[in-house]
Amino acid sequence: MIENAICECPRCGQGAVLPARVKKNGRTIYLCNECDAVWFSVGSIEYATFNFFNYYMERLGLPDLWSELEVLSASDHSADSTG
Numbered sequence: 001m002i003e004n005a006i007c008e009c010p011r012c013g014q015g016a017v018l019p020a021r022v023k024k025n026g027r028t029i030y031l032c033n034e035c036d037a038v039w040f041s042v043g044s045i046e047y048a049t050f051n052f053f054n055y056y057m058e059r060l061g062l063p064d065l066w067s068e069l070e071v072l073s074a075s076d077h078s079a080d081s082t083g
């Protein structure tokens with residue numbers, strides 16, 4: 001498990017869900033490093049509610065690249081956590 005991971009990915013069961021900030025809009029998202037499933041809050045991270053990273057980025061007019069993101073440490077995202 002990666003140090004700053006929120007949890008194991010509930011979609012693929014292999015990746016780790018990492019907090020990341022979209023550089024373009026400053027929004028924090030939670031992204032699996034294996035299957036690119038995305039969530040928008042810690043409290044919503046479950047299989048039934050995942051979004052696709054590429055669709056999310058497409059809607060923003062951005063390429064679906066990790067280079068568009070700033071991966072956060074666990075302490076950086078704690079203020080945004082809803083528990």
Ligand SMILES: [Zn+2]
Binds near residue numbers: 036
């Ligand atoms: Zn995954």
